[in-house]
Amino acid sequence: MQGASRDSLAGLRRQLPDSGDLTRLSDELFAVVSMLGGQASLRRAVADPASSGAAKTHVVDALFGSRLDATALEILRTAVRSRWSQTRDLVDALEEIAVDAALVTAQTAGDLDAVEDELFRFGRIVEGEPTLRAALTDRNLAADGKRQLLHGLLDGKVNIVTYKLIERVVVEPRGRTIERALRDLSALAAQRRDRLVAHVTSATSLSADEQRDLAAALSRTFGHELKLQVIVDASLIGGLTVRVGDELIDASVARQLDEARRTLTGRSGARPARA
DSSP states (O other), X not given: OOHXXXXXXXXXXXXXXXXXXXXXXXXXXXXXXXXXXXOHXXXXXXXXXXXXXXXXXXXXHHHHTTTSOHHHHHHXXXXXXXXXXXXXXXXXHHHHHHHHHHHHHHHHTTOHHHHHHHHHHHHHHHHHOHHHHHHHTOTTSOHHHHHHHHHHHHTTTSOHHXXXXXXXXXXXXXXXXXXXXXXXHHHHHHHTTTEXXXXXXXXXXXXXXXXXXXXXXXXXXXXXXXXXXXXXOGGGOSEEEEEETTEEEEEEHHHHHHHHHHHHHHHHTOOOOOO
């Protein structure tokens, strides 16, 4: 999100309680996101910058006033009165607050680390199992069929908050790939503790000491505590890459060889200078 949308999202976050069981709040906001995401005319009505805040609040109260608890309704009222760079940003922000509410519940129970790791691991499983990915993203498979598949895979194996969030991105991806959605969820879990996730891809396995030293160095660079999520990829030949948010640090041998190849190719194709 950019500009006004980023500021408006920050305002919504300030209304979210810092602790407690926010399961109902999360569920209600997800239901609002589903309704807005599926009805373009309603989405435009509550996000139209030409309409007054009072008019949009009236629409919200008429449609949701009797369906939402006080906290969810006030968050929604604030959202429609706020400024958004794009119409979609309002819905994305409400979804992000719904995710945050679920993560607060996990954090209060001391389960946030487990949820973050489970989201990351499930993302890796999906990336490595094309058949599973095809089933979870099959547009011809009804939502109940996908839920049944997830129950068979995850029941008794992951935290209830993890399951809820995975189910959400599978059943209602909202135009995102499942891999991207799971990475975003894992990053939001990390942000609950003012941390950033460093996605590290290394040519070889890193020892515990190497991971600790790398995390410390990256934390100094970015000014935040970092949690590493490490993937081994031999195609890098040597070295590693680190992605933190939108920033990529590429210290792989593969990149260095590629740069050398392009340099040599450029030189070999250059014409000799004339006297």
